[in-house]
Amino acid sequence: MTAREDLNVLAWGRVHRGRHFVSDPATRNGVGAAIRETAEAGASTLAHGLGRSYGDSGLNLGGGLVRTTGLDRLIAFDRAAGIVRADAGLSLDALLRVTVPAGWFVPVTPGTKFVTLGGAVANDVHGKNHHLAGTFGSHVTRFGLWRSDRGEIECAPDENADLFALTIGGFGLTGVITWVEVRLERIASAMLEVENIPVDDLDAFFSLSERSDSWPFTVAWVDTLARGERLGRGIFSRGRWAGNGGLNPHRSGGPRLPLDAPGGLLNSLTVGAFNRLYRARPGARFHGRQHYDPFFYPLDRLRDWNRMYGSRGFYQWQCAIPTAHMREAVRVLLDTVAASGDASFLAVLKTFGDAPSPGVLSFPMSGATLALDFANRGADTLSLLSRLDRVVAEAGGRLYPAKDGRLPQAMFRAGFPRWTELEAARDPILMSSFWRRMTEEA
Amino acid sequence: MAAINRILVLGATSAIAERWCRLRAAAGDSFLLVARDGDKLAAIAADLTARGATVGTSTEDLADTADADTRFSRWTGTLGGIDTVFLAYGILGDQQEAQSDTAALARGLQANFTSAVVWCELAARAFELAGAGTLVAISSVAGDRGRRTNYAYGAAKAGLSTYLEGMAHRFAGTEITVICVKPGFVATPMTAHIDGRDGPLWATPDQVAEDIEKAVRKRRPEIYTRWFWRFVMLVIRHLPRPIFNKMKI
Ligand SMILES: Cc1cc2nc3c(=O)[nH]c(=O)nc-3n(C[C@H](O)[C@H](O)[C@H](O)COP(=O)(O)OP(=O)(O)OC[C@H]3O[C@@H](n4cnc5c(N)ncnc54)[C@H](O)[C@@H]3O)c2cc1C
Ligand SMILES: NC(=O)c1ccc[n+]([C@@H]2O[C@H](COP(=O)([O-])OP(=O)(O)OC[C@H]3O[C@@H](n4cnc5c(N)ncnc54)[C@H](OP(=O)(O)O)[C@@H]3O)[C@@H](O)[C@H]2O)c1
Numbered sequence: 001m002t003a004r005e006d007l008n009v010l011a012w013g014r015v016h017r018g019r020h021f022v023s024d025p026a027t028r029n030g031v032g033a034a035i036r037e038t039a040e041a042g043a044s045t046l047a048h049g050l051g052r053s054y055g056d057s058g059l060n061l062g063g064g065l066v067r068t069t070g071l072d073r074l075i076a077f078d079r080a081a082g083i084v085r086a087d088a089g090l091s092l093d094a095l096l097r098v099t100v101p102a103g104w105f106v107p108v109t110p111g112t113k114f115v116t117l118g119g120a121v122a123n124d125v126h127g128k129n130h131h132l133a134g135t136f137g138s139h140v141t142r143f144g145l146w147r148s149d150r151g152e153i154e155c156a157p158d159e160n161a162d163l164f165a166l167t168i169g170g171f172g173l174t175g176v177i178t179w180v181e182v183r184l185e186r187i188a189s190a191m192l193e194v195e196n197i198p199v200d201d202l203d204a205f206f207s208l209s210e211r212s213d214s215w216p217f218t219v220a221w222v223d224t225l226a227r228g229e230r231l232g233r234g235i236f237s238r239g240r241w242a243g244n245g246g247l248n249p250h251r252s253g254g255p256r257l258p259l260d261a262p263g264g265l266l267n268s269l270t271v272g273a274f275n276r277l278y279r280a281r282p283g284a285r286f287h288g289r290q291h292y293d294p295f296f297y298p299l300d301r302l303r304d305w306n307r308m309y310g311s312r313g314f315y316q317w318q319c320a321i322p323t324a325h326m327r328e329a330v331r332v333l334l335d336t337v338a339a340s341g342d343a344s345f346l347a348v349l350k351t352f353g354d355a356p357s358p359g360v361l362s363f364p365m366s367g368a369t370l371a372l373d374f375a376n377r378g379a380d381t382l383s384l385l386s387r388l389d390r391v392v393a394e395a396g397g398r399l400y401p402a403k404d405g406r407l408p409q410a411m412f413r414a415g416f417p418r419w420t421e422l423e424a425a426r427d428p429i430l431m432s433s434f435w436r437r438m439t440e441e442a
Numbered sequence: 443m444a445a446i447n448r449i450l451v452l453g454a455t456s457a458i459a460e461r462w463c464r465l466r467a468a469a470g471d472s473f474l475l476v477a478r479d480g481d482k483l484a485a486i487a488a489d490l491t492a493r494g495a496t497v498g499t500s501t502e503d504l505a506d507t508a509d510a511d512t513r514f515s516r517w518t519g520t521l522g523g524i525d526t527v528f529l530a531y532g533i534l535g536d537q538q539e540a541q542s543d544t545a546a547l548a549r550g551l552q553a554n555f556t557s558a559v560v561w562c563e564l565a566a567r568a569f570e571l572a573g574a575g576t577l578v579a580i581s582s583v584a585g586d587r588g589r590r591t592n593y594a595y596g597a598a599k600a601g602l603s604t605y606l607e608g609m610a611h612r613f614a615g616t617e618i619t620v621i622c623v624k625p626g627f628v629a630t631p632m633t634a635h636i637d638g639r640d641g642p643l644w645a646t647p648d649q650v651a652e653d654i655e656k657a658v659r660k661r662r663p664e665i666y667t668r669w670f671w672r673f674v675m676l677v678i679r680h681l682p683r684p685i686f687n688k689m690k691i
Contacts, residue, residue: 002632026631027485073489084492087485098493101468 001103003034003041008022013054014313015376016405020065022048024223027088028071028178031146035176035429040065044431046403047176050091051138053123054316054373056435057171062265066176068118074098075179080172082140085181093250100249104184105241105292107139112324113297114147117180123402124169124359126369128217128239128296131353135364136182137168138357144178148429150386152178157358166425169359169404170402171271173426173435191245192217192295196286202331203233204385209351212238222347224372227338232329234349235284250293271292271439307376317385318371318400320352325395326368333370344372365402376439382406401434412438447471448521452561453531454505455482457630458580459486461651462528467493470528474498474521477531504531505553509559516566523572526658527565529558529579532599534632540594547594554598559605566609566618574617576658579606583624583666589691603664610663619661625650625673643674 010017021041023034038045054056059065068089077087082104086095093113099105110125119125124137133139134420142156145167149192150359153175155164167174199205204219215238222234246274270345299305306314322330330349337344347370354366372388374381391409392399398415399407423439449466451459454475463473467490475490478485487497498520502513518524535550562579569575584592585599606622613620614634629639630647638644645668653667666672682688 024634027482029481073485074492075488086492098468138609 003038005041007066007332009048009051009059009065011055011059012052012081013316013321013373013376013405014306014309014311015198015315016056016059016061016313018059018061020060020063022044022065022067024067025068026070028144028152031066031071031176031178032151035064035146035148038066039429044429045116046120047088047172049119049122050114052110052112052115052119053402055401055403055407055434056437057123057401057404057432058119059320059433060431061433063431068116068176070107071178077102079104081186083181084184085142085179087179088118088121088143088177089116091116092120097249099184100292101189101247103247105187105189106136106195107183107185108133108136109296111297112300113293114300117182118177120171121168121180122172124357124362124364125319125402126352126364128219128350130355130364131213131218131351132216132355133185134355135169135357135359135362136354138355139183140168140180140358141183141189141368142181143167145182146301147175149425149427163425165276165358165360168357169362170422171361171432172423173422173430173432175427175430177287181300187241189242189245190248190292191242191289192239192292193242194286194288194290194295195235195236196284197389198233199236200233201230202327202334203232203235204339205232205349206327206351208236212236212301212410216240218350220328220349222334222349222370224334224337224344224347227335231272231334231338232349234347239290242289242392245289248291250291250297295336312365312378313374315381315385315405316371316373316403317388318369319340319388319392319397320363320365320369321367321395321397322365323393324368325397326351329391329395329397330368331372333388336387336391337372338385340387341386342374342377342381344374347372360418361400361422362396365398367397371400389410407434407438409440409442444510448523448526449473449526449528450517450521450524450565451475453477454486454499454525455479456532456580457529457647458531458625458628458650462530462654463490463495463649464480464493465655467495470494470496472496472516475502476500476502476504476517478503480632481579504561505549505557507557510560510564514561514568524565524568524575526576526578527561527564529561529577530560532580532582532632533595534592535595536596537590537592540567550594554595555601558602562602562605562609566620569613569618576619576621576661577606577609578611578621578623578654578658580623580625581606583626583671583675586624587679591691596669607664619658620663621634621654621657622664623650623657623662624660624664624666624671624675625669626666626674644655647666 003023006022007019009020021038023038025031025034042064047066048065071089073087077084077103111126120136126135146152183252207334211418217239220234220236226233349370351368352364455477460674481500490497533553540547565577581603582599584596585603586618610620627644650667
């Protein structure tokens with residue numbers, strides 16, 4: 001086998017794209033060969049899951065990629081204890097189809113089920129329950145890691161503990177994760193009790209957030225066009241697992257967006273109309289039951305929704321701000337966006353809890369997180385993003401590399417001061433476009 | 443609740459077969475998986491077991507029909523009787539190679555036709571004894587008309603299709619079902635070297651597996667998957683020779 005040349009591997013934001021030498025191992029035992037052959041063709045290589053990272057952290061432009069989606073098998077599922085061990089390329093989408101009917105759910109889920117277990121570990125992903133459950137990595141009991149210098153090893157809190165901690169949130173640089181074992185959460189049904197509550201401003205958001213601490217799932221959608229007194233208005237959503245309602249897993253996906261939307265469907269006019277409609281729709285005041293699929297994964301209903309931004313793609317930007325400065329910083333950030341007139345289609349605000357992650361370079365920190373996305377309008381967009389960066393830097397916060405494709409080196413190093421430990425533990429053959437930018441000397 | 447099915451899968455490492463087995467695993471069916479790649483076979487067996495199935499494996503070269511009768515009875519014995527046989531293995535081969543290398547030509551025919559119909563006939567005998575059973579075998583749209591780019595493979599699949607058609611005729615009106623599956627383009631390891639696999643004519647092995655499962659439930663003797671291939675092949679079969687000859691397909 002030799003690696004295949006693929007001229008156009010895309011990151012989810014579609015701004016970053018380009019040539020890679022790709023291999024698709026069919027079993028875990030094929031990972032070693034895939035690493036070798038892709039690194040031979042491309043000088044270095046990197047694991048790549050379902051490509052749901054927005055920027056350049058899942059790419060290795062000009063280099064090799066080991067695509068893990070063929071490693072999609074379960075290894076063992078203990079239905080009594082709720083512990084599942086599976087190949088690193090298995091998606092949450094596929095996993096939930098098996099575990100939900102048995103009464104188990106992933107303990108932490110991002111806003112899409114089309115991510116692999118390996119990707120969930122490598123970015124130590126968080127979900128709507130971060131304030132209670134912490135990150136995905138907090139529930140990982142063990143995993144297999146293939147390193148070019150050591151072959152396949154096992155990592156756990158008490159075995160290769162340093163690599164365990166550096167791989168969780170390690171951006172795929174410590175080795176290729178071959179399998180993951182994770183402790184699931186018991187559910188009595190596939191339904192959630194959900195309350196959507198309109199909030200009028202930022203203070204209302206923070207106080208409702210505090211009062212909702214006992215709700216395992218909370219998040220808010222924010223109208224980025226609202227200014228002045230209305231700044232921060234939006235819809236606060238909270239949910240908890242229902243006690244009954246059946247254990248039916250989700251069904252397979254809805255329609256796909258077949259082509260890039262012409263010129264980007266999303267400009268501030270349409271975003272404004274959408275935001276008003278969104279707040280006015282009956283769902284804005286919804287109190288009732290919802291299946292986990294629309295509750296956790298509303299965007300999964302339109303596959304390839306990222307094409308809505310047209311052929312130039314878009315930037316996603318997500319920050320974490322420590323508690324001490326979160327109110328002020330979020331206010332300034334939203335002000336900056338509103339003043340720019342460059343509306344963000346999706347603006348998501350949530351408070352993070354203080355549960356520590358085992359991951360050394362994990363993104364969440366106790367405080368608040370704000371996620372925004374912007375159509376790529378070249379220099380204008382980049383300059384807006386660097387204005388937002390400055391606010392975060394001053395507040396002592398950090399940016400999420402999974403969502404970012406232009407995160408400046410200094411900003412990264414300040415936000416993740418222990419990055420040198422990752423560089424020291426990096427598998428010498430692994431590299432990403434993101435890591436090249438973060439480590440190259442000016 | 444349907445009773446537990448005892449299923450023999452020949453070529454269980456095929457991506458299409460694996461996806462179909464997953465559809466069945468949750469029902470608690472009992473499988474015997476046969477293929478030649480032991481590593482992959484073990485991974486697939488673990489997966490299906492974790493999904494709720496009972497699984498046994500046997501690592502064998504299925505193109506080799508030596509001791510076919512004994513091997514088939516051994517499989518039947520292991521499963522404690524057979525309700526369903528799913529035959530999926532095959533090799534695409536290379537037409538140029540088939541034209542220049544007679545051993546390669548013979549290998550392709552042995553894998554895709556000769557051995558396949560041997561196992562089908564053994565399945566038929568077992569079903570006749572039991573009075574019921576379902577045989578599903580994967581042929582290909584490539585068997586519907588000989589084309590310069592892959593007629594060695596196509597002819598073997600045409601032979602398999604005809605064999606299955608005859609068996610379906612033989613068992614019409616009985617409790618024995620014979621299903622000939624004709625996939626078009628499917629993104630599996632077999633076609634990994636082909637570019638443009640995200641194009642509109644391509645299907646995922648999951649989609650094909652679901653189409654097959656539907657055909658099994660409805661006891662259809664022949665299916666094209668995805669469905670539109672029935673019409674694509676209808677057109678290709680009826681293209682007048684002067685036009686057909688100009689095409690580089
Ligand atoms: C709609 C949407 C909503 C999202 N919501 C959230 C959210 O709420 N919270 C959140 O935290 N994230 C969120 N994300 C981001 C997403 O969860 C992460 O980017 C995730 O890592 C993607 O997984 P993937 O399988 O697509 O991996 P990729 O994007 O392909 O890769 C991600 C990283 O993981 C590494 N990697 C992948 N597989 C392996 C492996 N086997 N071994 C070693 N390294 C590996 C890659 O090298 C890369 O660094 C969201 C993304 C989308 C598109
Ligand atoms: N993919 C398509 O576009 C397409 C289209 C039409 C028809 N088909 C047919 O669909 C069937 C399944 O193929 P697929 O698409 O699922 O591709 P696949 O994943 O490559 O499956 C083919 C399988 O057959 C196995 N095999 C080949 N020769 C064997 C032998 N002598 N003994 C045991 N196992 C053997 C291969 O095992 P090894 O890994 O050990 O080689 C492989 O696992 C095949 O019959 C194929 O001809 C496929």
